Each structure stands twice: as structure tokens, then as C-alpha cells.
């Protein structure tokens with residue numbers, strides 16, 4: 001009897017942090033130690049889409065990834081569903097079927113958990129018509145996978161570490177439409193240390209960590225101002241410095257957590273040489289690295305072709321991929 005069958009599909013894109021979230025002050029609720037700021041990618045380029053359905057004839061919760069039924073739901077997924085049941089007014093929710101897909105290869109070295117949990121959170125919020133949809137979806141995404149909270153919105157997004165620790169859109173993507181993101185995949189294998197374990201280890205052993213925290217708010221304020229006036233030089237410098245500081249903190253952790261590889265370091269040098277090539281003080285490209293060796297490069301449209309030829313010269317085998325990953329900043333994000 002599927003007479004009460006209901007289903008909702010939502011999509012969300014990965015986001016790339018300009019100021020990294022690193023450290024949880026509450027593991028259970030995933031409350032971050034610091035504010036972070038990110039850019040959500042364009043839905044047309046990369047997204048996860050998730051269909052959630054429910055009907056009284058379902059006999060358990062099920063999860064399909066790329067149409068393959070998984071033997072069980074992850075603990076985080078169970079946590080999300082538990083919270084949905086707690087919030088849902090109609091107590092008739094029995095079971096849920098989750099079907100999740102990515103429009104980009106899961107093994108591409110990109111964190112797909114942010115877009116996956118954001119699309120799941122939005123879909124569940126809609127399916128069960130939960131109150132305060134934006135903040136509820138943000139809460140659900142956060143308890144699924146911390147940084148997923150920033151993929152609830154498009155454009156430039158801030159995740160607050162205060163009060164309810166929710167996210168908000170600072171500027172929509174169209175505010176800075178010349179901005180492009182080039183993603184290079186140097187290595188698509190799994191991280192040597194999960195971000196959860198590495199954050200914990202950092203909190204316990206790194207003395208640089210506290211010093212980093214004291215720099216965050218100032219950087220965020222300056223970055224927001226740079227985005228506001230489209231000052232690429234300041235935007236680029238703060239973004240690159242925060243990436244390096246985050247990796248320095250990882251290195252200061254004991255035993256050290258090392259996410260960058262030789263290719264990452266080569267790219268860092270290449271970007272700085274390229275930026276200084278004309279002898280003037282204009283920064284053309286900025287890089288940032290998450291918990292992995294793959295660079296995300298920010299660049300204005302006018303310099304894309306020139307920089308891509310440089311990349312093709314130095315990384316000839318990456319030709320095709322590089323083109324595929326020139327992404328616009330997201331201008332559209334969720335169905336809420």
C-alpha cells in the first residue's frame with residue numbers, strides 16, 4: 001500500500017573554504033572552534049542530488065549510493081534521521097529511503113560529503129515540512145558533516161562559531177561574476193588522516209592552533225571587505241595565507257598531519273612566480289588546499305586562458321581535466 005508515498009529530490013554543490021574550519025569544540029553537535037568563510041561551486045558544474053522518500057509500507061531506513069543499496073546507514077546519517085524524527089510534527093514518519101548521486105566522480109579528490117549532506121538535509125526538511133526550513137536544513141547538514149552547512153547556500157557563505165552556529169550567505173555569486181575556480185586533481189586517494197581525527201589531534205597537541213584562532217576574525221572581516229569591493233589582491237593574499245596557516249597547524253600537530261605533497265608545493269611556487277612575472281604588484285591567481293593535496297585556484301576570467309596554458313605546460317597529462325573543472329561560483333543553490 002503505497003498510497004501515502006511521498007518523495008523529494010534536492011541538489012547542492014560542494015563548497016571551498018577561503019578561511020578554513022579546523023577544530024570542533026563540540027564533537028556531537030559539530031560546533032566549530034572558529035568562523036569559516038567559503039564559496040559554493042556552481043550547481044551546473046558539480047553537485048550531489050539526493051532523493052528522499054517515505055511511505056507507510058517501508059519496513060526500515062535504506063540508503064542507495066549511485067543506485068547501489070548500502071548494507072547500512074552511516075552513524076552520521078542515522079543521527080540526521082533521528083533529529084528529523086524529533087523535529088517532525090507528524091509522528092507518522094516511519095522509515096525513509098535515501099538515494100544519493102554525485103554529478104562528479106566520488107573519487108575525484110573533492111570532498112563530496114558537503115554537497116551530499118547539504119542536499120540530504122534540504123530534501124529531508126522539505127519532505128517532512130520541518131519548521132524554519134533554512135536553519136533546520138543548516139542544522140541537519142552540520143550534524144551530518146560540519147562543512148556541509150556552508151553548502152546550504154550559494155555564493156559567499158559564512159559559518160558562525162557563535163550562538164546557534166548556523167551559516168549565512170554574505171554575498172550571492174553574481175556579486176563577483178568574473179571570479180572563476182580551477183580545480184586540479186593531483187591525487188584522488190583517501191586522506192591519510194580523516195579530518196575528524198586530525199582536528200582532535202590538533203586540539204590536543206598543537207600550540208600554533210590557539211595562535212591561529214586569534215587571527216581568524218580579523219582575516220574574515222578583511223576578506224568580507226575585499227569581496228565587497230572586489231579587491232582581488234587582498235582576497236587572494238588572505239586566502240593563500242589562511243591555507244598555509246592551516247597546513248602549518250597540521251604540521252605542528254603531533255604526530256604531524258601532512259596533506260600537501262610535492263606537486264602541491266610545486267603549484268604553490270608556480271603561482272607565486274606567475275604572480276610576480278609582470279613585475280607589478282597585481283596578483284592574478286590564488287590557491288587554497290583543504291585536507292588534501294589538490295589545489296583550488298581562484299582567478300578572474302581575464303586571466304583564465306593564460307593560466308590554463310601555463311598549467312598545461314607544467315602538468316601536460318591534466319589537460320582535459322583542468323578544462324572540465326573551470327567552475328563558476330554557484331549562483332543557485334537549493335529549493336528552499
Ligand code: PMV
Pocket residue numbers: 016017019020021022036111145146147148195196290291
Ligand atoms: O567538514 P569536514 O569534517 O570534512 O572538515 C573540513 C575541513 C576543511 O575542509 C579542511 C576546511 C573547511 O572549512 O572546509
